[in-house]
Amino acid sequence: MESTHKYYNCNNDNLPLELTREEESALKGEQGEIMQMAYRILVATGEATDAEKLIPIEWAHLSGVNYNTIGDAGEEFLSSISKNARVKVKTTLNPMGFDIDNVSNYKLDENFISKQLSIRNSYETMGVIPSFSCIPYEIFDIPQNGTQVAFAESNAAIHANSYDNLKTNKESAFSALASAIIGKSPYSSLRKEDTPNVTIQMKVKNPNELTYGMLGFYAGKVGDTSVNISGLGEMDQRQCKAMCGGMGTSGTCAKFNFVEGDPNTEKIDFDEKEMQNVHDELNTSEKGDLITLGSPQLGLDEISDLTAKLKGRSFEKRCMVFLPRTVKEQAQKIGYITELERAGCEILSDCCTCLTPLICKDDVDAVTTNSIKGAFYLKNSNGVGVNLKSLKEIVEDETR
Amino acid sequence: MNKILVSGKVEGIILKSNDPINFLGTVDKKTGIISDKNHNLFEKSIKDSILVFPSGIGSSVGAYTIYSIKSNNTAPLAMICKKADLTVATGCALANIPLITISDKEFESIKTGMKILLDTDSTNPIHYQ
Numbered sequence: 073m074e075s076t077h078k079y080y081n082c083n084n085d086n087l088p089l090e091l092t093r094e095e096e097s098a099l100k101g102e103q104g105e106i107m108q109m110a111y112r113i114l115v116a117t118g119e120a121t122d123a124e125k126l127i128p129i130e131w132a133h134l135s136g137v138n139y140n141t142i143g144d145a146g147e148e149f150l151s152s153i154s155k156n157a158r159v160k161v162k163t164t165l166n167p168m169g170f171d172i173d174n175v176s177n178y179k180l181d182e183n184f185i186s187k188q189l190s191i192r193n194s195y196e197t198m199g200v201i202p203s204f205s206c207i208p209y210e211i212f213d214i215p216q217n218g219t220q221v222a223f224a225e226s227n228a229a230i231h232a233n234s235y236d237n238l239k240t241n242k243e244s245a246f247s248a249l250a251s252a253i254i255g256k257s258p259y260s261s262l263r264k265e266d267t268p269n270v271t272i273q274m275k276v277k278n279p280n281e282l283t284y285g286m287l288g289f290y291a292g293k294v295g296d297t298s299v300n301i302s303g304l305g306e307m308d309q310r311q312c313k314a315m316c317g318g319m320g321t322s323g324t325c326a327k328f329n330f331v332e333g334d335p336n337t338e339k340i341d342f343d344e345k346e347m348q349n350v351h352d353e354l355n356t357s358e359k360g361d362l363i364t365l366g367s368p369q370l371g372l373d374e375i376s377d378l379t380a381k382l383k384g385r386s387f388e389k390r391c392m393v394f395l396p397r398t399v400k401e402q403a404q405k406i407g408y409i410t411e412l413e414r415a416g417c418e419i420l421s422d423c424c425t426c427l428t429p430l431i432c433k434d435d436v437d438a439v440t441t442n443s444i445k446g447a448f449y450l451k452n453s454n455g456v457g458v459n460l461k462s463l464k465e466i467v468e469d470e471t472r
Numbered sequence: 473m474n475k476i477l478v479s480g481k482v483e484g485i486i487l488k489s490n491d492p493i494n495f496l497g498t499v500d501k502k503t504g505i506i507s508d509k510n511h512n513l514f515e516k517s518i519k520d521s522i523l524v525f526p527s528g529i530g531s532s533v534g535a536y537t538i539y540s541i542k543s544n545n546t547a548p549l550a551m552i553c554k555k556a557d558l559t560v561a562t563g564c565a566l567a568n569i570p571l572i573t574i575s576d577k578e579f580e581s582i583k584t585g586m587k588i589l590l591d592t593d594s595t596n597p598i599h600y601q
Contacts, residue, residue, distance in 0.1 A: 116565035120556035145540040244535040246562035453497035
């Protein structure tokens with residue numbers, strides 16, 4: 073890494089970030105190039121977020137794993153730093169591009185597979201837990217209330233802040249990696265008290281997970297770093313995850329507060345009309361050639377529920393089900409996987425709908441999904457049509 | 473307040489977007505062309521521009537996209553935002569792309585096609601030419 077680059081300049085009298093003597097020395101390169109690079113990233117991040125200092129974190133969750141997204145630049149970068157870089161705190165990992173157990177069933181070339189395996193190897197060499205999951209909050213134990221973490225995956229950061237009583241910024245792939253290597257993160261925005269200036273009032277009746285995904289997508293466009301949401305009833309885990317996934321896709325917001333907000337807070341309604349606008353933006357097809365479930369990946373409760381909903385019925389078209397490997401192993405023991413495979417599901421661990429290389433517009437015109445996050449990336453990155461349906465509708469319409 | 477996130481000195485032509493940019497999924501890494509039909513820079517290339525936009529949005533993996541477009545020589549020469557988000561800040565930091573933030577007022581006045589010298593060592597980093 074070139075080190076001639078300065079992150080401070082002559083205007084540094086307004087420098088908000090104060091470093092300890094040890095941190096200064098690392099930034100100057102006295103603890104090696106890797107530490108210098110990691111500190112440079114944290115200083116840039118701290119500047120961006122008005123942090124006054126760096127604070128210790130206990131858990132980092134990294135994005136930037138899928139070769140489909142990080143490409144050769146990412147693969148080479150990780151391969152290079154993994155020679156010397158080691159993570160200092162518990163560090164978990166986002167999904168990659170495929171499930172090694174069944175990758176031969178899909179049209180992926182040798183280059184993709186070998187580059188992806190190189191990325192996996194680099195992370196493992198650095199001491200990262202190869203969890204390949206975008207739902208770390210569901211498959212790992214949650215630390216005690218108020219613990220500082222550094223989560224890069226947007227839905228996971230939002231979930232951690234909103235439901236798990238953890239504190240994280242919406243980290244980038246680099247700031248989370250730098251935080252993992254240093255064991256610290258800038259003390260900024262969402263790590264402190266944050267009072268949103270806008271409250272979204274949920275006005276849509278009888279919401280399902282698709283509604284909550286669209287609410288999240290809308291909230292992400294409206295809010296800044298965090299947003300209040302009022303008028304929500306009891307929500308299940310699928311709906312919570314849909315809302316986090318939707319919000320992480322459309323904006324910079326990384327926390328819901330489930331309060332009305334004080335009287336000075338601007339109030340905005342999320343009604344049928346606003347929902348229709350989001351629907352029209354993301355729903356581009358009347359029907360799909362295949363179905364995807366999972367973005368975020370499905371947890372064990374959702375797998376159990378899907379198995380129960382199917383009640384012996386089978387899908388009439390391909391249905392890809394994305395879940396973490398640990399959930400797949402648990403589901404196998406209980407017998408859910410056998411049942412889902414009987415129903416025609418393709419079970420995929422270690423990867424996810426979001427930015428999957430396994431769906432290609434040469435083979436597929438449109439995909440049916442209940443995921444707003446999945447819909448956004450299928451439409452904009454995979455370039456396929458999207459047909460939005462709730463899980464209930466999918467089971468009713470697409471199985472027999 | 474102007475913030476210097478990544479320093480540097482570069483001369484170029486402004487390409488301004490009033491829409492925020494989701495680098496992951498809406499920027500073609502090989503060409504630097506914006507591929508999102510709903511974006512006001514749709515079909516425009518950000519390569520070698522001084523890219524002015526409100527902020528980055530969307531997945532944090534976008535930081536690697538910035539690193540990628542720099543490696544592919546399709547990156548902007550510099551970026552100027554109203555608000556620096558973590559994805560753009562760290563992506564630019566690693567890719568060594570100068571990045572500053574400017575006030576809402578200056579953001580309003582800056583226009584596509586303007587030629588500027590961006591010099592983060594200067595008290596006033598933007599010199600209009």
